[in-house]
Amino acid sequence: MFHRIRRRRTDQVIIAIQQQAGITAWLAVQVPPVDSCQPTAADMGPATGPTATADDFLPPDLRVPSHDQLEGRMMPRPQPLVIEDEVVVCAECGEYRDWLILSTRAEIWLRCRAGHQQVEPRLDTAWYNRAAGPADATHASFEDCLRHLGH
Ligand SMILES: [Zn+2]
16 A cells, blocks of 8 residues: 555656646757758659658658757756755856756756856756656747747
């Protein structure tokens, strides 16, 4: 019985984390739109079978950009971030909450409300992927993404 209660509590914690991370945004800076990445018929050479000319993939507006098309991802973190029993503090202004957590080029950056950014080497992309929910939007620029998240 205790196991069941413990498991239920763990599930609730995971759901709470997913809900809180639900407003994840992706940013695609200086990345060609999905359409221009698709090989053209000329690139593919002469048609060799029915699949060579079939265009039955999802319409462009329903496609999700792949990792190599994204410059990075970010998610809000309103509450303090504790790593190794230490509350992370902005090195410039001392703020300790209301972060944006950015995952870009295999690094994790923290951005405070004042716009100061610092790399957080104790976190990695795997941590980000566990903590973040699915992306709810893709933006053409870093600034658009910041605006989307109210920064
Ligand atoms: Zn700051």
